[in-house]
Amino acid sequence: MVKQGPKAPTYYHEWTQIPPRMPTRGPNAPSSHHGRHPQPPHRTTKHLRAPLPAPPQPPTSLPTAPGRPRPPSPCPPRLAEGRAGAGRTAHIRRGQPRAKGWKGPGFSSPRWARGLGGVKGREESSSMELGWLLWGAAVLLLLPVLMELSPAVNFALRIGFYYLLFFVCSALTAPVCLLVNGGRTVKNMRIIKTVVKTFKYFFGLRFEVKGLENFEVEGPAIIVSNHQSILDMMGLMEVLPDNCVQVGKKELMYAGTVGLIIYLGGVIFINRKSTSSAKMVMAEVAKTMATDNVKVWVYPEGTRNCTGDLLPFKKGAFHVAVQAQVPVIPVVYSSFTTFYNPKKNLFTSGKIKVEVLPPIETKGLTSDDVSELTDRCYRIMRETLFRLSGRPGEVKDSS
Numbered sequence: 313m314v315k316q317g318p319k320a321p322t323y324y325h326e327w328t329q330i331p332p333r334m335p336t337r338g339p340n341a342p343s344s345h346h347g348r349h350p351q352p353p354h355r356t357t358k359h360l361r362a363p364l365p366a367p368p369q370p371p372t373s374l375p376t377a378p379g380r381p382r383p384p385s386p387c388p389p390r391l392a393e394g395r396a397g398a399g400r401t402a403h404i405r406r407g408q409p410r411a412k413g414w415k416g417p418g419f420s421s422p423r424w425a426r427g428l429g430g431v432k433g434r435e436e437s438s439s440m441e442l443g444w445l446l447w448g449a450a451v452l453l454l455l456p457v458l459m460e461l462s463p464a465v466n467f468a469l470r471i472g473f474y475y476l477l478f479f480v481c482s483a484l485t486a487p488v489c490l491l492v493n494g495g496r497t498v499k500n501m502r503i504i505k506t507v508v509k510t511f512k513y514f515f516g517l518r519f520e521v522k523g524l525e526n527f528e529v530e531g532p533a534i535i536v537s538n539h540q541s542i543l544d545m546m547g548l549m550e551v552l553p554d555n556c557v558q559v560g561k562k563e564l565m566y567a568g569t570v571g572l573i574i575y576l577g578g579v580i581f582i583n584r585k586s587t588s589s590a591k592m593v594m595a596e597v598a599k600t601m602a603t604d605n606v607k608v609w610v611y612p613e614g615t616r617n618c619t620g621d622l623l624p625f626k627k628g629a630f631h632v633a634v635q636a637q638v639p640v641i642p643v644v645y646s647s648f649t650t651f652y653n654p655k656k657n658l659f660t661s662g663k664i665k666v667e668v669l670p671p672i673e674t675k676g677l678t679s680d681d682v683s684e685l686t687d688r689c690y691r692i693m694r695e696t697l698f699r700l701s702g703r704p705g706e707v708k709d710s711s
């Protein structure tokens with residue numbers, strides 16, 4: 313048996329009972345330096361201690377508040393030289409006009425401004441900021457043109473933005489889940505669903521859903537659906553019923569903030585490379601799903617497949633349904649191939665039809681019936697897929 317990660321969150325009874333331990337030490341522990349500002353350079357503190365008369369106050373207020381971060385000084389080298397020879401910079405510290413003959417700044421800078429490199433330094437830094445702004449604006453203006461001209465750029469930017477959305481929203485949503493529900497629980501799926509349901513608007517995707525009433529079965533159930541792409545996460549959240557968790561590959565647990573949020577949502581992680589370990593996890597799920605009244609969403613193809621057809625189904629989901637004697641509810645998403653194809657750098661807006669099919673009962677079935685149940689479900693789902701989107705290669709009007 314392949315060992316799962318430390319405290320592998322595989323069994324359902326853990327989802328609701330064990331809040332995740334936040335590390336207090338180690339690389340993930342919050343750093344005591346976190347949020348502290350860099351120390352000002354030596355030269356700024358030394359002259360501040362000198363008992364000099366207060367300099368004239370600047371007309372505009374700039375970061376003088378203690379603790380405000382100071383940007384690295386763009387101080388020109390000659391000022392640095394001046395500090396080495398005390399006599400040459402004494403007039404600067406006193407805020408007096410420069411000594412005759414010295415090729416320093418035309419006027420003295422007040423103490424606060426010297427810390428920032430003086431007036432000249434400020435001018436330089438603001439022109440630098442302006443430069444960055446102009447570059448940013450140019451890139452922003454160019455992006456739509458590039459996206460229009462190059463399908464590869466268009467695809468990379470759109471899919472990159474999709475990843476970024478997941479990454480950032482997971483980071484923002486995880487603390488909310490922790491605060492509201494206190495840890496790993498299926499209740500967090502409601503929060504995750506609310507957030508992910510908004511993503512479709514960024515990509516111009518529309519969902520047309522039929523048969524939601526088929527989810528209204530008494531008690532738990534196994535939901536099986538086709539899995540075409542990571543875009544499926546939007547389709548999943550579009551119809552996800554309450555108290556429903558998904559089975560996912562264990563590698564997802566390590567996907568940074570996304571791993572954290574799906575862990576908090578109660579996703580069941582399996583090791584696809586170890587059938588025996590995956591079977592053990594699934595057996596545990598079968599035992600606990602009835603007592604805890606949860607639905608479990610499985611992608612029986614076991615991997616992503618965006619060909620417009622279905623891969624042969626794995627049997628895990630159907631074994632669980634038979635072991636727990638719960639119905640199987642098939643869900644079919646129409647093919648993405650008309651608007652999404654990574655091989656052709658295609659990612660445009662589009663419409664996805666979703667059908668939740670009537671539940672298939674498993675009462676009285678035994679492990680001997682699993683193959684037949686798997687085949688039956690496969691046939692029904694494939695027929696539905698072809699009805700919704702045509703056979704692969706065949707273009708069906710999706711409007």
Ligand SMILES: CCCCCCCCCCCCCCCCC(=O)SCCNC(=O)CCNC(=O)[C@H](O)C(C)(C)COP(=O)(O)OP(=O)(O)OC[C@H]1O[C@@H](n2cnc3c(N)ncnc32)[C@H](O)[C@@H]1OP(=O)(O)O
Pocket residue numbers: 478481482485504507508539545548558559560561570573574579582583584586587590591594595610611612613614615625626627628629631632
């Ligand atoms: C706010 C912002 C948020 C942002 C993030 C939001 C995202 C949130 C979304 C939630 C996350 C969703 C996660 C989705 C992730 C999707 C995936 O990861 S898909 C990949 C993982 N899933 C699966 O693989 C499930 C499907 N696979 C199976 O069910 C497999 O059967 C298996 C259990 C993994 C075993 O694999 P394998 O050995 O390759 O498969 P089989 O050929 O089916 O089985 C071999 C053999 O074993 C028998 N068997 C299988 N399972 C069982 C069982 N449970 N009990 C008993 N026996 C079993 C099977 O019958 C075969 O034997 P046979 O003699 O040939 O019949």
Ligand SMILES: CCCCCCCC/C=C\CCCCCCCC(=O)OC[C@@H](O)COP(=O)(O)O
Pocket residue numbers: 475478479541542543544545561564566567568570614615616617
């Ligand atoms: C510090 C580590 C940083 C890791 C960064 C990872 C960044 C990940 C960011 C966003 C991921 C968004 C995807 C959300 C979840 C997608 C679930 C999914 O669809 O998984 C695919 C899986 O079913 C099948 O995998 P394969 O087709 O077999 O392959």
